[in-house]
Amino acid sequence: MALTIELGVAELAATRVAISPLSETVACLQQLAGIDRQAVTLPWLRWAEDELARAPLDLPWTWPLLVNDRPNWPEFLVPAPRDSGPSIEDDLAALRRTTARQVRTSLGRVFGEDLRGTVAELAAHPAAGLKVIARELRAAHDRLVAPHWPRIRAVLDADVAHRSRLLAAGGSERLFTGLHPDLRWHDGRLLLTGDRWPADHVVNRGPGGLVLIPVVLGSPYVLIKKRTSTQTTVRYPARGRGALWTAGTRPPAGGTVRLLGRPRARLLEALRSPATTTDLARALGVTPSAVSQHLGVLRETGLVERERSGRQVVYLITALGTSLLGRP
Numbered sequence: 001m002a003l004t005i006e007l008g009v010a011e012l013a014a015t016r017v018a019i020s021p022l023s024e025t026v027a028c029l030q031q032l033a034g035i036d037r038q039a040v041t042l043p044w045l046r047w048a049e050d051e052l053a054r055a056p057l058d059l060p061w062t063w064p065l066l067v068n069d070r071p072n073w074p075e076f077l078v079p080a081p082r083d084s085g086p087s088i089e090d091d092l093a094a095l096r097r098t099t100a101r102q103v104r105t106s107l108g109r110v111f112g113e114d115l116r117g118t119v120a121e122l123a124a125h126p127a128a129g130l131k132v133i134a135r136e137l138r139a140a141h142d143r144l145v146a147p148h149w150p151r152i153r154a155v156l157d158a159d160v161a162h163r164s165r166l167l168a169a170g171g172s173e174r175l176f177t178g179l180h181p182d183l184r185w186h187d188g189r190l191l192l193t194g195d196r197w198p199a200d201h202v203v204n205r206g207p208g209g210l211v212l213i214p215v216v217l218g219s220p221y222v223l224i225k226k227r228t229s230t231q232t233t234v235r236y237p238a239r240g241r242g243a244l245w246t247a248g249t250r251p252p253a254g255g256t257v258r259l260l261g262r263p264r265a266r267l268l269e270a271l272r273s274p275a276t277t278t279d280l281a282r283a284l285g286v287t288p289s290a291v292s293q294h295l296g297v298l299r300e301t302g303l304v305e306r307e308r309s310g311r312q313v314v315y316l317i318t319a320l321g322t323s324l325l326g327r328p
Contacts, residue, residue: 003192003224005232007209012172012188014209017079017163019156021149023235024065026078026139027218029059033067036219043245048144057143061078061118061129062136065110074106075107077133079213080231093132100126124183145217151244151279152216154314158274159214159238161307179212179236180222190234192222214238240316244273256325264294269325271304271317281317 007015031041032048055209079094103126107119115123122129158186167175176185178194182194190210215234223235245280257264263286281288295315298304303321306313317325 003241005190005192005210005224007188007190011061011209015128015159015212016209017214018080018086018201019153019160020086020091020204020213020264021141021145022095022137023078023213023215024145024152024217025088025137027215027235029062029145030219031142031217033063035067036221038220039216039251040242041246042198044148054141057136057140059130059136059140061122062140064117064119065122065133068111069282070109070110074103076102076106077137077235078225078233078235080160081213085173088138092100093136095137096127096130096134097275098130103130105235107303126296149273151273154274154276154279154312155216155238155240156214157314158240158307162239163212163214178236182222183234183236192224194221196226212236216241237287237289240273242273258297259324263290264298267291267294268298268317268321271321272316272325274314274316276312276314 011312013126028048030043031037031045032052037045062077065077072247076095076098079091079098081091082094083090104123107115107123111119116168118129131190150300154284163175165198176183182192184191184193211231213233214237215235217236218235218237219322220237225235256268259265260268262314266284267280270280275283275289277288280291280295284291295304298321299306303318303324305318306315308314
């Protein structure tokens, strides 16, 4: 079984990678609900459950849209970002701009004619309902995502940079093939294989190409929203997210310690997940200046590299550094 998306030359040229804080917010709510829950997010999940036990979130409009007996959820909850790195305010503004017709059409695809409670109210009064949903999602983001956003953003920025390098080195085929094992590019078509997807053929008719959205807190699977109210989106697991919550907590291997010394070995281990100097200093309990000195040596030896993202500099482990650490 495969879902197939056909892209013309113009749409392929317009395909881009973008970050969505709102996508992370929706994903974290699904993790809390047990939807496609995965081991790599368990440290965050334990923290979030403790946080909500202290002061629960009230999401009477948003929760029924995401957590129900349906196999899908309305795509307008995560509109395609217009820019590569929008803020949560940008995402929520796009959500509120969803037209009444788009809201009702999307609800019909998910729920059919079985609209109840706040879902029925949303269909009856879309503009007012979207304002309430935007407030609920903002509250969820502030409580559950914002405290970790600098570290999450570092992973997402590193993923975007990595995809850009793949595109430059090998074109669209290499870009799409490297996103996820279930995705492949063949003869002008993007194919998503697996038992989760019914056979379907989609000619992308959005106002541009695909928008690829890396996700840290989401499902281990690829999720394609082919009838989005903006552009077709492809949400996929971000590269490097597996080590995000354990970076700096696992002792480095003995051989790495003997070669580099314990401080630099710990730093290299922590960089299994991309991070800034401030992130590393906080995780390892040392000063930023000490981190900078060790990073300078690790960069000179080709074990780490750095990339600028806006005003921040993010450090990443290289293939040589990963091979030196050995174990995943």
